[in-house]
Amino acid sequence: MHLTLEFGGGLELLLENSTKVHKVEVPPKEDGQATVTMRGLLTWVKDSLIKERPEMFVKGDSVRPGVLVLINDCDWELCGGLDAELEEKDVVVFISTLHGG
């Protein structure tokens, strides 16, 4: 499944060359289903994209506190959270909230 992943607010520092936008091909789950859920995507991102300090991205099976997740510019809490099913060409944004002023 083709997805566009964006990382901001400092999360990009955990990725290779601190690249913010990643166009990726995420394999569907192995049990034959064609869908990718947010839960599956987080595992894939942690294993395949994150280069350092994974604890700065995930905690337990979700994102760590202080990270907002947007699916097509919509808060993932409104789309089902970890169970949200992604579709071809969806844009998923991970933003670490900022505190500077």
Place this chain on the structure above:
Amino acid sequence: MIYRYSRHLLLPDFGVEGQRKLSQSSILVVGAGGLGSPVALYLAACGVGCLGIVDGDDVELNNLHRQIIHKESYVGQPKVKSAADACREINSSIKVVEHHHTLKPCNALEIVQKYDIVVDATDNLPTRYMISDCCVLLKKPLVSGAALGLEGQLTVYHHDGSPCYRCLFPSPPPVAACQRCSDSGVLGVGRLLDYTVNAIHDHSVKLRGSSPDCTICGKNSAFTEQDFQKFDYENFTQSPMSDKTAPSVNLLPDSARITCREYKKMVDNGEPHILLDVRPMHHFQIASISPSLNIPLSVLEEKLPTLEISLKKEGAAPALVVLCRRGNDSQRAVRLLREKGFASAKDIIGGLQAWGQDVDPDFPVY
């Protein structure tokens, strides 16, 4: 007044009614820094009825490049005085109120209750939680801005069914995730506003509604004004209510550390040594002690051969002294070096900041 605000009045969606509402509104800006500067200037210029500014800090020279409300002549004076004077100069017809305090649980309720809307333009996490909780208790909408590096975020909390800060972030992020402007830098705000506006266009996002289970704004919340005044926000977030006090680590035994005065003596006595500066390269380019070898902490492990070559050039058993900006990364570096067999490595306590204070007052502290 009609002439002054005529361009506002001509906007059909704003008009006389909009300008009248604005002139009857009171807005509190918390923080007269990088974000608070343009916010206060715009609010004053556009004719808000009453503008309150809270800040307990004084103007510093390294604020001026982005905190555009402050002028050189105000360095050393309270930021609220500087900001309020600038706002009065722009618009003498509005009321400007100075609150020369750091906003804290003990004074926040009293100050915030006098205003209709609150703008959070502060620079640290515990204060952001505190302001949000305070606005929930007093039923005030909160407009929250944040910036770091090249990015900006703008959010409206606790207004018309929107969530409060705690609905979005019930648990605070880990301390290591909280970068500060004084460590990571921040771009001047003119540019920053461009980025913010772009960001709004690119990522104007739909957020969840307020959480019914929120411990602060949820319908079963038992959080009272008394609870608020006693709440320890610094303990809750494990970070200080200031951008300035750097959390300092203590990783090494005393025998693995020297003071900058002791280091100065080593240099004066001509003791053979290598001074290893482990700051990022863009820090090293700002200012450094000469001669020193720059290998950033992030690449130290892979560049150990370079270090070994430099040590060999110095002859028999040179000392290895490690330096950084404030004395935290240098400890991490020495711990790594000792693990890798550089048993004599020591770090300079307090880093270049201490060097500037105790040894070389001409060294540019940044």
